[in-house]
Amino acid sequence: xxxxxxxxxxxxxxxxxxxxxxxxxxxxxxxxxxxxxxxxxxxxxxxxxxxxxxxxxxxxxxxxxxxxxxxxxxxxxxxxxxxxxxxxxxxxxxxxxxxxxxxxxxxxxxxxxxxxxxxxxxxxxxxxxxxxxxxxxxxxxxxxxxxxxxxxxxxxxxxxxxxxxxxxxxxxxxxxxxxxxxxxxxxxxxxxxxxxxxxxxxxxxxxxxxxxxxxxxxxxxxxxxxxxxxxxxxxxxxxxxxxxxxxxxxxxxxxxxxxxxxxxxxxxxxxxxxxxxxxxxxxxxxxxxxxxxxxxxxxxxxxxxxxxxxxxxxxxxxxxxxxxx
Numbered sequence: 219x220x221x222x223x224x225x226x227x228x229x230x231x232x233x234x235x236x237x238x239x240x241x242x243x244x245x246x247x248x249x250x251x252x253x254x255x256x257x258x259x260x261x262x263x264x265x266x267x268x269x270x271x272x273x274x275x276x277x278x279x280x281x282x283x284x285x286x287x288x289x290x291x292x293x294x295x296x297x298x299x300x301x302x303x304x305x306x307x308x309x310x311x312x313x314x315x316x317x318x319x320x321x322x323x324x325x326x327x328x329x330x331x332x333x334x335x336x337x338x339x340x341x342x343x344x345x346x347x348x349x350x351x352x353x354x355x356x357x358x359x360x361x362x363x364x365x366x367x368x369x370x371x372x373x374x375x376x377x378x379x380x381x382x383x384x385x386x387x388x389x390x391x392x393x394x395x396x397x398x399x400x401x402x403x404x405x406x407x408x409x410x411x412x413x414x415x416x417x418x419x420x421x422x423x424x425x426x427x428x429x430x431x432x433x434x435x436x437x438x439x440x441x442x443x444x445x446x447x448x449x450x451x452x453x454x455x456x457x458x459x460x461x462x463x464x465x466x467x468x469x470x471x472x473x474x475x476x477x478x479x480x481x482x483x484x485x486x487x488x489x490x491x492x493x494x495x496x497x498x499x500x501x502x503x504x505x506x507x508x509x510x511x512x513x514x515x516x517x518x519x520x521x522x523x524x525x526x527x528x529x530x531x532x533x534x535x536x537x538x539x540x541x542x543x
Contacts, residue, residue: 244528251532252374256348259533260376263349267337271323278315278396315396317359317455321346324353325360325395327368331385336378338393342369344537351378351428354418360393360426361400361452367418367427372434372441379430382441383407391426391445397452402426402445409439417442424451486534493527500524 318324320341328335338360342352351370358364370379391402402425409432410417417440418427424447432441500520507513 247528248532248535251529252536255529255532256375256536257377260348260350264337264376267323267339267349268326271326271337274323274396315455316458319458320355321349325393327351327360328392328394329385329389330392331389332381334378336370336376338368347371348375348536350376357418357420357427358424359395359397359452359455361395361397361424361447361449362454363424363451365418365421365425365427367429369429372430372432379428379441380434382428382430382443383432385443391428393426395452397455399449400452401448403448404443404445407441407443410442412437412440414440417444423447483538486531486538489527489531489534493524493531496520496527497524 318340320343322340324338324340326335327338336350338351338353339346339349340353340355342354346352347369351368353359354367354369357367360366360368370382371377372379372382385404385407387404387406389404391404393400393402408417417429426445426447428443428445429440431437432439497520500516500523504513504516504520507516
């Protein structure tokens with residue numbers, strides 16, 4: 219009787235040990251996906267956004283072939299604007315140029331100090347920030363009068379703002395939009411609560427505000443960088459032709475500086491079930507093979523299939539987690 223009880227305990231311990239090991243491996247794989255796998259998706263999105271933005275610049279350039287762009291430290295005359303030499307240096311907006319829709323490229327941001335060169339996307343929802351730095355809807359576009367606000371991930375999805383804490387007063391931030399090249403000079407940084415929306419409130423002077431999570435690998439607060447425009451401001455673009463589904467002045471449905479989780483549990487659970495079936499099938503099939511070569515081949519092929527299934531599952535899980543950037 220004692221031997222039977224000992225065997226049972228051994229079986230339970232063995233099963234529990236395998237479950238714990240599998241769970242630990244799954245968590246490690248998810249962390250690896252968050253740190254590196256998300257960067258692959260962001261890199262692809264950036265390439266697509268850059269192509270779209272360059273196509274828009276090309277289209278605007280053809281509409282206004284006589285326009286030109288001056289250096290960033292002087293007044294700006296841009297591809298889609300014209301300058302009246304008789305009255306003032308203030309540009310006027312081209313009739314077919316409008317503000318971008320959510321998910322569309324806004325411009326390219328370059329910060330030489332950080333080695334950053336990223337396409338800005340319109341919107342700060344979970345899906346938007348997976349593509350790159352996101353412009354807060356309801357705030358002015360970069361280059362316009364007022365406070366243009368941009369959020370970005372610090373540790374995942376390409377981590378565009380990973381080193382944002384290394385910016386110091388005097389550092390330059392350059393943003394190219396369809397209205398031209400605009401240069402901002404950093405004026406200061408601060409750390410605020412994730413719900414402190416005052417930092418993205420509009421201002422009487424043209425400014426830029428960058429926000430990201432702080433400290434790294436935490437969402438307990440937000441790191442905020444303020445910068446002042448050093449070039450001539452651009453006119454405010456008219457709203458996009460496709461109306462937005464959110465109220466004016468809101469920030470992609472968020473209640474603060476912390477994004478809004480999005481996603482559906484049902485398809486996520488379905489993908490999790492598919493992943494579990496694939497992994498189980500690989501182990502069962504491998505155990506039935508005779509010979510190390512055949513068994514190894516099953517593990518290699520099945521392992522790749524399992525990683526693809528897990529990648530899809532992790533991609534569905536990420537939007538369901540508490541959003542932070």
